[in-house]
Amino acid sequence: MIKAKQYTCIGCPIGCPLQLQHEGKDITEISGYECDRGAKYAKQEFTDPRRDMSTTVEIIGARWKRLPVKVTGPVEKDRVMEAARKIHELRVRAPVKLGQILIEDFLDQKAIHVVSCRTMERID
Numbered sequence: 106m107i108k109a110k111q112y113t114c115i116g117c118p119i120g121c122p123l124q125l126q127h128e129g130k131d132i133t134e135i136s137g138y139e140c141d142r143g144a145k146y147a148k149q150e151f152t153d154p155r156r157d158m159s160t161t162v163e164i165i166g167a168r169w170k171r172l173p174v175k176v177t178g179p180v181e182k183d184r185v186m187e188a189a190r191k192i193h194e195l196r197v198r199a200p201v202k203l204g205q206i207l208i209e210d211f212l213d214q215k216a217i218h219v220v221s222c223r224t225m226e227r228i229d
């Protein structure tokens with residue numbers, strides 16, 4: 106039996122409404138997109154939905170109390186809460202450099218890290 110899912114493309118501000126039809130795990134049709142990015146997005150959402158993650162963590166010994174950080178690759182949607190909990194357990198000690206790896210191979214994903222999004226010097 107063919108079923109349908111609806112998505113809104115996040116590829117640009119237009120936000121095309123996407124329809125994906127499928128039979129079980131097989132995609133039969135994708136429509137509603139204005140460019141290829143929309144079709145790719147709908148397929149990704151259906152087969153392996155992931156989310157980019159950026160947030161802040163506590164930093165000790167710097168001028169500011171929070172350090173912006175990000176995950177260098179998209180996280181499986183089902184693991185976003187687990188990822189958020191792990192990141193928020195992190196306590197960083199200044200100094201820290203832009204791009205410095207804070208958690209390597211995050212969630213056991215090879216070459217996906219949690220990194221600092223800015224440099225913060227140590228203050229005494």
Ligand code: SF4
Binds near residue numbers: 115119138143
């Ligand atoms: S399908 Fe293309 S035009 Fe439409 S929202 Fe996505 S990126 Fe923008």
